[in-house]
Amino acid sequence: MLSGFTESLLIFIGLNIILGLSVYPTFSTGQISLGQAGFMAIGAYSSSILSTRLGVPFALALAAGGAAAALVGALIGIPAVRVRGIYLLIVTIAFNEIVRVFFLNFKPTGAATGLWGMRQSTNLAWVYGLVVLLILFFYNVQRSRLGRAFEAIRQNEVAVGMMGVNIARAKLMVFALGAAIAGLGGGLFAHYTLFIESELFGFPMSAEMIVYVVLGGMDTFWGPIVGAILLTILPEWLRLLHDWRMTFFGLLMIIFMIVRPRGLVGRETVSQLSAFVVQRLPWQRSPRSSTIS
Amino acid sequence: MLELVEVTTHYGPLRILHRVSLEVRAGEMVVLLGGNAAGKSTTILTILGAVKPTSGSVSFNGEAITGLPTEQIIRRGIALVPEARRIFRRLSVRENLALGAYRRRDGKDAIGADLELVYSLFPRLKERERQLGGTLSGGEQQMLALGRALMARPQLILMDEPSMGLAPALVEQLFELIATLHRRGLSIFLVEQNANLSLSIADRAYVLQQGSIVLSGTAAEVLANDQIQRAYLGA
Amino acid sequence: MHARCAALRITLVALTIAVMLAAPSSGWSKLAGKEVTLGMLIPLTGPLGPEAIRLRIGANLAVQEINASGGIGGLPIRIIEYDTRNNPGDGIRLIKKLAQEDKVLEVIGPLTSTECEIVFPIANQLKIVATSPSAAAPGIGARNRPWAFRTALSSEKLNRPLVKRWVAKHGLKTAVIITDSKDRFSFSYGTQAMPPLLEEAGVKILDRPMFVQGDVDFSAHVTKIKTQKPDALVVAALYTEGSNIVREVRRQQVPVQIIGGIPLGSAQFITLGGEAVENAYVVSSFWDGNPTPFIKQFIDKFIAAHPQQQPPNDTSANAYDTVYITKKIIEAGGVTNKPEDLASDREKIRRGWESLKDYPGVGGTMTLNKDGDAEKEGYLLQVRGGKFNLVD
Numbered sequence: 001m002l003s004g005f006t007e008s009l010l011i012f013i014g015l016n017i018i019l020g021l022s023v024y025p026t027f028s029t030g031q032i033s034l035g036q037a038g039f040m041a042i043g044a045y046s047s048s049i050l051s052t053r054l055g056v057p058f059a060l061a062l063a064a065g066g067a068a069a070a071l072v073g074a075l076i077g078i079p080a081v082r083v084r085g086i087y088l089l090i091v092t093i094a095f096n097e098i099v100r101v102f103f104l105n106f107k108p109t110g111a112a113t114g115l116w117g118m119r120q121s122t123n124l125a126w127v128y129g130l131v132v133l134l135i136l137f138f139y140n141v142q143r144s145r146l147g148r149a150f151e152a153i154r155q156n157e158v159a160v161g162m163m164g165v166n167i168a169r170a171k172l173m174v175f176a177l178g179a180a181i182a183g184l185g186g187g188l189f190a191h192y193t194l195f196i197e198s199e200l201f202g203f204p205m206s207a208e209m210i211v212y213v214v215l216g217g218m219d220t221f222w223g224p225i226v227g228a229i230l231l232t233i234l235p236e237w238l239r240l241l242h243d244w245r246m247t248f249f250g251l252l253m254i255i256f257m258i259v260r261p262r263g264l265v266g267r268e269t270v271s272q273l274s275a276f277v278v279q280r281l282p283w284q285r286s287p288r289s290s291t292i293s
Numbered sequence: 294m295l296e297l298v299e300v301t302t303h304y305g306p307l308r309i310l311h312r313v314s315l316e317v318r319a320g321e322m323v324v325l326l327g328g329n330a331a332g333k334s335t336t337i338l339t340i341l342g343a344v345k346p347t348s349g350s351v352s353f354n355g356e357a358i359t360g361l362p363t364e365q366i367i368r369r370g371i372a373l374v375p376e377a378r379r380i381f382r383r384l385s386v387r388e389n390l391a392l393g394a395y396r397r398r399d400g401k402d403a404i405g406a407d408l409e410l411v412y413s414l415f416p417r418l419k420e421r422e423r424q425l426g427g428t429l430s431g432g433e434q435q436m437l438a439l440g441r442a443l444m445a446r447p448q449l450i451l452m453d454e455p456s457m458g459l460a461p462a463l464v465e466q467l468f469e470l471i472a473t474l475h476r477r478g479l480s481i482f483l484v485e486q487n488a489n490l491s492l493s494i495a496d497r498a499y500v501l502q503q504g505s506i507v508l509s510g511t512a513a514e515v516l517a518n519d520q521i522q523r524a525y526l527g528a
Numbered sequence: 529m530h531a532r533c534a535a536l537r538i539t540l541v542a543l544t545i546a547v548m549l550a551a552p553s554s555g556w557s558k559l560a561g562k563e564v565t566l567g568m569l570i571p572l573t574g575p576l577g578p579e580a581i582r583l584r585i586g587a588n589l590a591v592q593e594i595n596a597s598g599g600i601g602g603l604p605i606r607i608i609e610y611d612t613r614n615n616p617g618d619g620i621r622l623i624k625k626l627a628q629e630d631k632v633l634e635v636i637g638p639l640t641s642t643e644c645e646i647v648f649p650i651a652n653q654l655k656i657v658a659t660s661p662s663a664a665a666p667g668i669g670a671r672n673r674p675w676a677f678r679t680a681l682s683s684e685k686l687n688r689p690l691v692k693r694w695v696a697k698h699g700l701k702t703a704v705i706i707t708d709s710k711d712r713f714s715f716s717y718g719t720q721a722m723p724p725l726l727e728e729a730g731v732k733i734l735d736r737p738m739f740v741q742g743d744v745d746f747s748a749h750v751t752k753i754k755t756q757k758p759d760a761l762v763v764a765a766l767y768t769e770g771s772n773i774v775r776e777v778r779r780q781q782v783p784v785q786i787i788g789g790i791p792l793g794s795a796q797f798i799t800l801g802g803e804a805v806e807n808a809y810v811v812s813s814f815w816d817g818n819p820t821p822f823i824k825q826f827i828d829k830f831i832a833a834h835p836q837q838q839p840p841n842d843t844s845a846n847a848y849d850t851v852y853i854t855k856k857i858i859e860a861g862g863v864t865n866k867p868e869d870l871a872s873d874r875e876k877i878r879r880g881w882e883s884l885k886d887y888p889g890v891g892g893t894m895t896l897n898k899d900g901d902a903e904k905e906g907y908l909l910q911v912r913g914g915k916f917n918l919v920d
Contacts, residue, residue: 004624004654012617101710111717113665114645148388148805149395152381159379162341164367164445166398193616195645219383222549235613245611246573267383267425 007124013232014127015189020212020224021134022181025174027218030154031084033175035092036182036209037078038099039069041201043183044111044190048118051191058191060122065187066180073179075173081171097207103198114197115190122192130184140222150174182209215256216265226265267275294319294480295340295371295449300349302339309335311504312349317449322471322481324491324512324524327501333484337453340482341373342366353449368396372447374438376454382427386418389426389437393444401499411440432463439470448510449480451489456487461517468494488525492516559858559865561599565852568607568624569637569647569658571614579843580639583661584609586834586844587636589826590851600855603865606810608632612643619647627654631870633863634659634877636850639843641665642813647691648672655871657878661846664790665716669800669901675917677881677893677900679846679853683721686906690811691722691787693908695729695760697919698785700768702732703760706773710741711766717789726762734758743769750776753784764790771801785809795839800915805911814842814891815907826890829846842891846902848888857881 002010019040026033047065050056056064060185080091109115141147152160153167163169190196208231217226238245256264296316302310310332317323328335340351342363346446350359358366372393381389389412394404412419415436421429426437442450455471456464464487472494472506475481485491490500498515500508508518515521570580580826586606595604608630610622619638626632634657638647644663651658652675653709659677666682694700703726707718723733725831737749739883750773753761761777763770770792777784785810788797792813798805816827816839826848830840840848857880883890884896892904909916 004628005621008617008621008624012621030697104712104715105709112712113667114642116645116671121314131327145391145395148384148392151384151388152392155381155383156379159375159381161343161363162367162373162375163361163392163441165392166364169882188739189616193646194618194649195642197642197645197712199642232617239610243572246613277466 004231007283009232009236010124011122011192013125013229014124014131015185015192016228016232017131017209017225018127018134018185018188019209020179020216020228021138021221022178022185022222023209023213024138024221025150025181026171028150028154028211029171029174030157031081031088032210033080033092033170033178034089034101034203034210035094036097036178036208037201037203037205038092039073039098039179039229040189040205041103041181042072042179043069043197044196044201045103045186046183047187048115048190049109051119051121052115052117058119062126062151062187062191065075066184069183069186070176070180072192072225073183074176076179077172077175081168081175093203093206096201096203100198100202103201110197114195118191118194120192120194122188127188130188134181135221135225142221144169151281152280165195169278179280211253213263215253215263217260217265217269219262219267220265220270223263223265227263230264255269294321294354295482296352297336297340298350298352300339300346300351301338302335302344302346304335308337309344309504310346313504313506314349315423315499315509316504317480317482319448320478320480321497322475322483322495324483324495324498325501326485326488326491326498326515327370328366329412330485330499332504333501334453335504337373337451340366340451341371355528358452360373364396364462367445368465370448371453372442372445372450374442374450374452374455377457380426380429380434380441383427384426385434386426386429387422389441390418393441394446396445399446407444407446411443411456414443415440426428432467435463435467436470439467443474447479449482450474452481452483452485454484454486456490464490486525488516494507499504529809536769544622560607560644561603561646561865563606563866563867564573564600564858565606565630565632566755566851567621567623567630567632567635567637568609569612569619569626569635569639569643570609571639571643572611573613576614576639579662580611581835582838582841582844583637583639583847585830586661586689586847587851589829589833591826592847594855595821600858601865604838605855607636612638614640614643616643616646619643620650620740623647623650623658624654627651627656631867633657633858633865633870633873634854636661636847639663641668644668644672644676644678648676651675656874657881659850659881661850662843666721669769674882675878677896679850679889679894679902680842681906682894682901683717684725685901685903687721687789687811688728690906690908691725692729693919694733694785694787694809695726699729700729700759700761700785702734702758703762704735704737704784705733705762705764705784706753706829707764708735708741708747708766708769713791714741714764714766716764718919721764722764723790731760731784739765739769741766741769744772744847746773746840747780749773749781750782753777754780754782758784759773760785760787764791766791767794767797767800771797773807774801774808775804787811792840793841793909795914798911798916801911806914809919810909810911810912810916811906812842812909812916813904813906814840814845815916816840817916817918845889847893849887849891849894852889853881853884853887856887857884 022036043065046068047061050061050064076095103109104112149165212227212231213224216225235249238249241248297313297315300310300313320360325333335344339346342361350357353369417433418440468490482492492512495512498512499506570583572580591605614616626635638644639662641663644660648658657675662680663678664680664683666684669678703716705722710715763773770788774786788810793810831837857877861876862879863876887894894902894904897903908919910919
């Protein structure tokens with residue numbers, strides 16, 4: 001039996017993994033969105049309205065929240081994919097702020113008093129079910145033609161255009177995908193905290209998601225997963241340091257970034273680790289044919 | 294196969310190409326010679342739709358492709374070996390090659406067969422197929438760029454200064470390979486500064502100077518031209 | 529000096545030991561165990577850190593005083609404190625930890641209304657009292673019966689009588705409310721709390737202009753307000769923008785009475801506003817210039833304990849009162865402090881809070897209503913001579 005504390009810690013580790021993974025698609029094409037909390041808000045509010053006011057079943061409300069976020073993501077994406085680097089950062093931060101202020105003022109979703117009345121539908125099964133689905137999804141994308149194209153866009157946009165990859169469409173796709181994942185995360189979040197208000201989805205939330213990727217590593221989707229786990233558990237472990245906790249935590253982050261500037265998990269880490277595991281498997285893996293999958 | 298008619302391009306107010314006309318016929322290897330800033334790269338970018346001409350037209354297999362987006366042009370069977378190689382340094386050799394086949398829809402088997410073909414042409418790539426592109430030597434990277442272009446199974450390959458930055462011995466090896474590809478029936482449009490070697494393997498040549506074609510003819514004719522002798526061959 | 533301190537400490541320790549030894553025979557202690565543990569959830573990390581420190585110092589002052597004079601039924605109080613970082617996930621799991629692993633008798637906190645909205649329902653699930661010394665948004669208590677309590681005065685209860693008094697004092701007929709549309713607290717104060725209260729008091733609202741947190745130039749807003757000729761201006765803003773608005777009103781010599789909410793009750797409002805904020809009114813549930821002896825004593829002790837020697841606010845006072853109220857409830861309510869009685873002890877504490885009536889605290893004389901919210905009087909303060917003064 002898990003204690004209540006451990007169970008809710010696990011729930012938030014899972015939620016943070018989902019949120020970290022929402023940053024990854026855009027990141028995988030070399031762009032940074034600092035507005036993911038805005039998409040999270042859209043998913044949280046729309047799924048909550050559906051489940052509380054309209055009695056829509058949880059699974060459907062959750063999916064609708066993800067879809068709503070994806071739709072807004074695609075609309076925002078059309079202008080957003082045309083800008084890069086620091087300009088995209090500014091566009092996405094502005095978007096986050098617009099969403100926050102919108103929900104602060106929008107009466108039907110509670111405006112400044114917030115929204116409540118959700119049932120606690122989110123549990124470990126839902127959260128980790130989605131985590132597993134996302135891992136399978138990203139694992140397959142990473143090995144697919146599209147996944148290679150995303151990675152190539154990150155490395156050299158000009159060259160990849162010359163390979164015949166439609167860069168604008170690829171970027172729009174990852175933007176909407178990231179928004180959808182953040183929206184799903186928002187729906188799960190709302191049905192666990194049972195209360196949401198605009199303030200919860202401000203810039204600090206978006207920044208936290210970015211930190212998962214930066215700390216965990218930006219080369220593969222395992223990076224944000226490791227980052228989210230560490231950044232949720234570490235502050236909890238460091239509680240014994242009392243008031244020095246966050247100081248030490250900050251110091252630790254700096255050390256991590258100096259020692260592993262590309263994040264804790266890199267491409268090499270994953271291949272070394274999988275080679276290590278494969279070598280120790282009791283059966284021999286058959287040599288793979290050289291066709292490209 | 295590929296035809297440029299009176300193509301003029303500008304970069305802002307600056308004119309880069311001035312009424313450039315040239316042609317690559319099926320099975321032919323054509324070289325475009327020119328010094329730095331003559332407009333060689335712009336010619337390639339114009340063919341690929343990355344630069345829009347202010348006037349004139351580009352056609353491929355009789356179809357006008359002027360102003361089409363790059364991926365549409367690529368899909369019609371043109372592949373590029375880009376300048377300075379531009380391989381993906383943090384993708385493996387194999388992944389780099391796979392990206393070359395991005396636009397192909399003819400199935401895994403056909404793509405797999407072409408991969409074997411590329412590996413047979415460049416055995417070094419086979420040896421290093423799991424290594425990251427960035428860990429290859431300059432010559433190997435050039436082979437990878439070439440192999441990647443072949444993976445698209447193109448009708449026409451554009452090569453932007455493949456000899457740049459390579460040691461002379463490697464350059465000769467590379468040109469031998471290009472000649473082999475040509476003998477196998479591939480159409481090649483080669484942009485080069487190295488007149489001697491490229492003229493020795495090409496069928497025909499154009500010379501570009503300050504954005505205009507100043508000379509054209511068979512490789513032998515161009516090689517014999519006094520101006521070319523002085524400007525490019527130091528004779 | 530040093531020797532006297534040490535001597536004092538030895539005396540205190542001796543006294544404590546004496547009281548503890550005497551306790552079993554004196555009959556008023558029936559508590560088991562070595563100590564009475566309470567939980568505390570405060571957002572030490574992040575922008576609310578200074579406010580969390582004010583809460584902590586308030587509670588700790590009470591703990592020190594109580595422990596120095598014999599503790600609760602002979603046992604010292606220990607507060608197990610966790611930092612929530614103002615993060616909803618931390619709030620949820622830490623109240624579970626306090627209730628299920630640390631097995632505390634009650635939880636003091638959380639600090640903000642948002643945290644309370646998220647943590648109070650868990651307190652109800654776990655059947656443990658959570659009492660917030662600071663959350664002021666209306667309705668939170670009512671939604672979280674029966675285990676959640678608030679010693680803070682919710683904003684409509686604070687404002688209603690004071691606004692009425694302010695309106696009557698100046699015979700106000702018309703008002704303009706200027707609101708920060710970006711700051712959550714100011715927004716609900718300006719758009720939800722104040723309009724019905726003004727209308728109840730017979731004041732007509734002429735206009736409700738909005739601005740955005742971070743704005744610096746308010747000349748256009750104020751020029752327009754000048755043409756509308758209201759009797760009064762309600763400033764729903766944080767102190768930075770609030771002081772700039774008041775400066776502009778004075779510069780353009782608009783003859784209005786000015787009133788602001790709790791954020792303007794901060795000393796920084798006067799520092800930034802200077803001469804311009806003279807005569808402006810603010811409502812507050814605590815007055816740090818209160819001369820009542822036992823409150824003044826608390827204020828002085830607090831200032832000495834604060835790292836920057838700042839005065840306490842309503843949160844500090846309520847936290848201090850909460851610990852004393854808890855002591856009173858435990859002693860009067862038959863709490864045993866035995867591990868096997870934890871559930872019934874918590875229920876006894878809950879009933880104690882529910883029936884709290886006319887408790888004379890440093891944060892005002894307090895009664896808890898059926899929503900679990902405090903009923904007490906707030907203060908209408910006016911800036912005079914660079915200080916907040918009580919308006920009679």
